[in-house]
Amino acid sequence: MRLQLSHKTTYRYDRPLRSVVQSHRLTPANSAGQTIVSWNVFVENAFMGTPFVDGAGDTVTTMTKRGPVSELLIEVTGTIDTRDTTGVLKGHKESVPPMAYLRSSSATEADVALTELAREVAAKGKSGLGQAHLLSRAISDAIVYRPGVTAEHTTAAEALSLGEGVCQDHAHALIAAALVVEMPARYVSGYLFSDAEGQAHEASHAWAEIWIDGLGWVGFDAANRCCPDERYIRLGSGYDAVDAAPIRGIGEGLAAELMDVSVAVQSVQQ
Structure with missing residues (x-):
């Protein structure tokens, strides 16, 4: 599937900042499941450092913009070919x-x-991939997808207690459950193309990856009760949403920040 992306992030400050420095993880890595056709990250009048690939295989770029900065617009546009690898991160x-x-x-x-949820799954006797699927299903059952009930800093334990949340909460909870049974797990940020009628999920998306011996990293999207397929664009990974955030940064000066994000993913003919 060929997907076309438009992702705009606007920061507004009530007082001009002297400078802003950010770390961008906004460029997908090529793998068996995705190949970049064209990709561009643009910030007007900003200095973009030389991109580098970190230990997790994710492309990172440092952006610096000198002030006064009252507004900062980051525009990401790109076209990427995606393939269904049944959730397995290959290449x-x-x-x-x-x-x-x-x-x-x-x-x-x-x-x-x-801990009890994870141990109940472990008691069913499955191992490896089977256990990971059961964990993902248990989190899907325990946390209903509902936007607006959790916040940026809601923890996995809090989301489970509420019984509601968004993709970030599902990913955090699945990671927590996997760690209980000693399965390596990490948070993945990216995008999701949704063409199903009535789907409420946003184009900016997140899921978890669990390490399976003999297979490698396998993605599980508990919010959608599936493994990532050709509808998904993988950006980067980390221990949690903060660690895997596509944009992280600091500003020089004292100001209140307002952020607005718009993301659109379209399918285009190859």
Whole structure:
């Protein structure tokens, strides 16, 4: 499938900043599941550093914009060919060992309820891929997709307690459950093309990857009860949503920040 992306992020500040420095993880890596046709990240009057590939295989670029900065617009446009690899991340070059993802963060720390959920799944006797699918299904059942009930800093334990959340919450909860049964797991940020009628999910999306011996990293989208396929564009990964954020940065000066994001993913004929 050939997908076309338009992603705009606008930052507005109530007082001009002297400068803004950001780390961008906005360019997908080529793999068996996706190949870039064209891709561009543009910030007017900004200095873009030389891109580099980090240990997780993700492309990172540093952006610096000198002030006064009252508004900052980041525009990402691109075309990418995607293929269904049944959720398995193939052909993605990285150097960080899977065992590095056996630690939790504050967002993916399992509480008593998450621990019990994971152990109930483990008691069913499945292992490897089968256990990962059961964990994903259990999180899908436990957390209903509902926008607006959780916030940016909601933890996996809090989302499970609420029983509602969005894709970020599903990913955090699945990672927490996987870590309980000692399966390496990480957070993935990206995009989702949705052509199904009545789908409420946003184009900006997130899911989890779990390491399966003999297969490698396998993606699980508990929010949609599936594994990533040709509708998905994978951007980058990390321990949680903050670590895998497409844009991270700091500003020099004191100002209140307002952020607006618009993302559109379209299917185009090859």
